[in-house]
Amino acid sequence: xxxxxxxxxxxxxxxxxxxxxxxxxxxxxxxxxxxxxxxxxxxxxxxxxxxxxxxxxxxxxxxxxxxxxxxxxxxxxxxxxxxxxxxxxxxxxxxxxxx
Amino acid sequence: xxxxxxxxxxxxxxxxxxxxxxxxxxxxxxxxxxxxxxxxxxxxxxxxxxxxxxxxxxxxxxxxxxxxxxxxxxxxxxxxxxxxxxxxxxxxxxxxxxxxxxxxxxxxxxxxxxxxxxxxxxxxxxxxxxxxxxxxxxxxxxxxxxxxxxxxxxxxxxxxxxxxxxxxxxxxxxxxxxxxxxxxxxxxxxxxxxxxxxxxxxxxxxxxxxxxxxxxxxxxxxxxxxxxxxxxxxxxxxxxxxxxxxxxxxxxxxxxxxxxxxxxxxxxxxxxxxxxxxxxxxxxxxxxxxxxxxxxxxxxxxxxxxxxxxxxxxxxxxxxxxxxxxxxxxxxxxxxxxxxxxxxxxxxxxxxxxxxxx
Numbered sequence: 037x038x039x040x041x042x043x044x045x046x047x048x049x050x051x052x053x054x055x056x057x058x059x060x061x062x063x064x065x066x067x068x069x070x071x072x073x074x075x076x077x078x079x080x081x082x083x084x085x086x087x088x089x090x091x092x093x094x095x096x097x098x099x100x101x102x103x104x105x106x107x108x109x110x111x112x113x114x115x116x117x118x119x120x121x122x123x124x125x126x127x128x129x130x131x132x133x134x135x
Numbered sequence: 136x137x138x139x140x141x142x143x144x145x146x147x148x149x150x151x152x153x154x155x156x157x158x159x160x161x162x163x164x165x166x167x168x169x170x171x172x173x174x175x176x177x178x179x180x181x182x183x184x185x186x187x188x189x190x191x192x193x194x195x196x197x198x199x200x201x202x203x204x205x206x207x208x209x210x211x212x213x214x215x216x217x218x219x220x221x222x223x224x225x226x227x228x229x230x231x232x233x234x235x236x237x238x239x240x241x242x243x244x245x246x247x248x249x250x251x252x253x254x255x256x257x258x259x260x261x262x263x264x265x266x267x268x269x270x271x272x273x274x275x276x277x278x279x280x281x282x283x284x285x286x287x288x289x290x291x292x293x294x295x296x297x298x299x300x301x302x303x304x305x306x307x308x309x310x311x312x313x314x315x316x317x318x319x320x321x322x323x324x325x326x327x328x329x330x331x332x333x334x335x336x337x338x339x340x341x342x343x344x345x346x347x348x349x350x351x352x353x354x355x356x357x358x359x360x361x362x363x364x365x366x367x368x369x370x371x372x373x374x375x376x377x378x379x380x381x382x383x384x385x386x387x388x389x390x391x392x393x394x395x396x397x398x399x400x401x402x403x404x405x406x407x408x409x410x411x412x413x414x415x416x417x418x419x420x421x422x423x424x425x426x427x428x429x430x431x432x433x434x435x436x437x438x439x440x441x442x443x444x445x446x447x448x449x450x451x452x453x454x455x456x457x458x459x460x461x462x463x464x465x466x467x468x469x470x471x472x473x474x475x476x477x478x479x480x481x482x483x484x485x486x487x488x489x490x491x492x493x
Contacts, residue, residue, distance in 0.1 A: 042404070046278045047305065047359070048372045049410025050387065084323040084406045086312040086331065087280035092404075126388050 039071070041118045042092040042127070045104075052124040061121070070117065073110040076100050091115060203251035205258065206265040207243050209236050212272040212287075219285060220269045235270035235300045239288060242306030243268060245346040246338075249307075250314070253345065253432050254440045259313035266310065270300060279305055281312035295387065297364045302371075304358045307342030311335040319448040326453040328409035333416040337439050340375055340421075341432045351424040351431045357381065376421040378414030394418045396454065396487035415486050416454060423482035427475060434475050438465045447493070458483045459491035 037058045044051040058067050074095075082103035084090070089104040093114065107115055205226065211233070212220035223236055230237045243266045250256040258264045267285040276289025279299035286309040288299045299305050312335050315321055321331040336358050344354045358381075359372035369382025369390070378392035392414030393400055399415065402408045420439065424431040441464040442448070448460060461479055469475035483490050 044404035045406065045410070047280065047299070047308065047410070048278075049391075049405050049408075051404055084328070085280065085282060086316075086323055086335070087278065087309070088282070089278065090404070090406065126386065 037095065039067070039095045039114070039118055040093070041115050042094075043089050044092070045088060045090040047087040051127045053127045054118045054122045054124050056118050056121045067117075070110065070114055071095060074098070074100075074114060075110070079106060082106055202244075203248040203257070204263070205244055205247035206263060207240055207247075208265055208267045209239050209243075210267070210269045210285075211236065212269050214271055214274055214290075216273050216276075218269055218272075218282070218287065219267065220272070233270075235288065235290065235298060238300035239268045239270050239286070239306065242300065242303050242342075243286070243310065245303055246307045246310045246342045249342050249345045249432065250310075250338075253436060256314070256440075259310065260317050279309055281309045281316075283316065286310060286313075291362065291364075293364065295364060295367055296362055299359075299362055302359045302361050303343045303346055304336075304339035304360065305362060305372075306339075308335040308339035308358065311338035314338070315443065318444045319452070320450050321448065321452060322450045323406055323409060325407040325409075325451075326412070327451045328406050329412035330416060330452060330454070330457050332409045332413035333420070334439070334443055336373065336375055336413060336417050337420055337436070341436045344430070345432050350429055351421075351435075352428055354424075354431065356421045356425075373410075373414065373417070375414075375417040376425065378418050392417075394486065415488065416457070419458070419479075419482040419486045419488065422485055423478040426478045426481070434469070435479075437468060438475065438479065441468060454488050455491045456493065458488045459493040462490045463493050 038055055039058065040053060040055040042051065042053045056067075058064050061067055076098040079100045079102055082105070085103065085105075091102045091104065091107055091111075093100050093102065093111070102111060207224070207226050208222060209224040210218075210220040211223045212218065223233070224231050224240055230240075247258060247266060250258070258266060268288065269285055270288045270290075272287045272289050275292040277292050277296045279286070279288045281287075286306070288309075289296075291298045312331070315331055315334050319334075321327040321334070323331050339358055340354065340356060343349075344351075355371075356376035357371035357374055360370060362372065363369050363382070367382065367387060368384040369387065371381045373390070373392060374381045378394040379390050381390040381392070383389045391400070392411055394414055395418075396415055400408045400411045402411070405411065420435060424435040427434050438461055442457070442460045445460065445464065447463075448457065452460075462476060462483075465473070465476040465479045480490065
C-alpha cells in the first residue's frame with residue numbers, strides 16, 4: 037500500500053511528489069493508526085491563494101486535495117511523515133511537450 | 136543579486152537626461168539620476184581597471200529623487216509558520232543587519248515607489264495601506280506568497296533555493312498579487328489565474344527595471360533571478376521573454392513554461408497550471424516592450440496598469456479578452472494607429488492569441 041503526497045503551486049510552480057510504500061516500512065502499524073485518523077471526506081473546498089502550495093494526498097482508495105493552510109492536524113502529521121521517509125521526485129505539472 | 140549590470144546608456148547621456156528632461160519626461164529624468172548615482176562608483180573602479188569591492192550591487196540608501204511614502208512593517212517568523220511573527224522593522228527604522236529583513240524592506244520600498252511615481256497608486260489599495268511582510272517563514276521553506284494581508288517569504292532549503300527576498304522581481308511579484316486582488320481580482324484558476332500570475336510577473340519585472348534604471352533592451356526579463364543556489368543549472372524561475380528557458384537542471388528538470396498558445400498546458404495541478412501558462416502572456420508583454428525599446432514602465436507598464444484597473448475585466452477573464460482589453464487601453468492612451476498599439480497587437484499575434492474585439 038502506497039501513500040503519496042503531491043505538492044504543486046508555489047511561486048515557482050514546481051511540482052514535487054513524495055511516495056512511501058507502507059509494506060516496506062518497519063512501523064506499518066503506526067502508519068495505519070495515523071491513516072485511520074485522516075478525515076478524507078471532510079475537506080471543505082478552499083479558495084486558491086496566490087503562490088501557495090496545493091497538496092494532493094493519496095492512499096487507495098482515498099484521495100484529497102488540500103490548500104496549504106488546510107494541512108493541519110493529522111494531515112500535517114501525515115505529510116511531514118511521508119516527506120521525512122522519502123526523497124521527493126520532481127514531476128512535470130502537465131504533459132511534456134516535444135520541442 | 137550577483138549579476139553585473141550592463142550600463143547601456145552612457146553616463147554623459149544619463150547626465151543630460153537627468154538635467155534637461157525634467158519637464159517633459161519626469162520619470163526618465165528620475166531614472167537617469169538614479170542610474171548615475173548607482174553607477175558612479177562602478178565607473179570609477181572600471182576606469183582604474185578594478186572590480187568593485189562588493190559582491191552585491193545594492194542601491195545606495197539615499198537617492199536624489201523624491202521618495203514615495205510607504206508604511207512598511209517587516210516581521211520575523213523565526214522559522215515558525217506562525218503569522219505575522221515578531222515585528223522587527225517599521226518604517227523609518229534603520230537596517231537590522233538581517234539580510235532577509237532588510238531586503239524585504241528595501242524591495243517593498245522599491246515596489247511602492249514604482250506604483251506611486253509611475254502609476255500614481257499609493258500602496259496596494261491605492262490609499263496608503265501598510266505594506267506588511269514576514270520573513271524567515273517556516274523551516275527551509277521553499278516559497279514566497281501573498282496571503283491576502285501580507286507578503287510571506289521563506290529562507291529556501293539551501294540546496295535549490297537560497298531564499299526569496301534577494302530578488303526584487305519576487306518581492307514585486309508578491310506585492311502585485313495584492314494590487315490585482317484589490318482591482319481586477321482575477322480568479323486564481325485556469326486562464327484568469329495564469330493572467331493573475333502574468334500581471335504579478337509584469338510588475339515584478341518592471342520594479343526591477345525601474346529600480347535598476349534599465350531599458351527594455353538591457354533588462355533580463357527574468358523572474359526570480361538570484362534565488363537559486365549556485366548548484367542549480369538555471370538563471371531564474373521564469374523568463375518572460377523566452378519562456379521555457381529559465382533553467383535546465385538535473386534535479387529541477389527543464390523549465391516547462393509554454394511560449395505560445397498552441398502549447399497551452401491543461402493540468403489539474405497548480406490551479407490549472409497558473410505558473411506555467413503565464414508564460415504565454417509574459418512573452419507577449421516582453422516582445423512588445425523590447426520592440427518598443429525605452430523604459431518599459433513608461434509605455435507597456437502604463438497600458439497593462441490601465442487594463443488591470445479599468446474595471447472592465449471580469450474575474451474569469453481569459454487570454455483573448457484580456458488581450459483585447461490591452462489593445463483597447465493602448466489605443467485609448469496612445470492612439471489606435473500608434474506604434475505602441477501596433478506593438479501590442481503584433482506581440483499577441485506572435486504568441487497565438489487573437490485579441491477579442493471589446
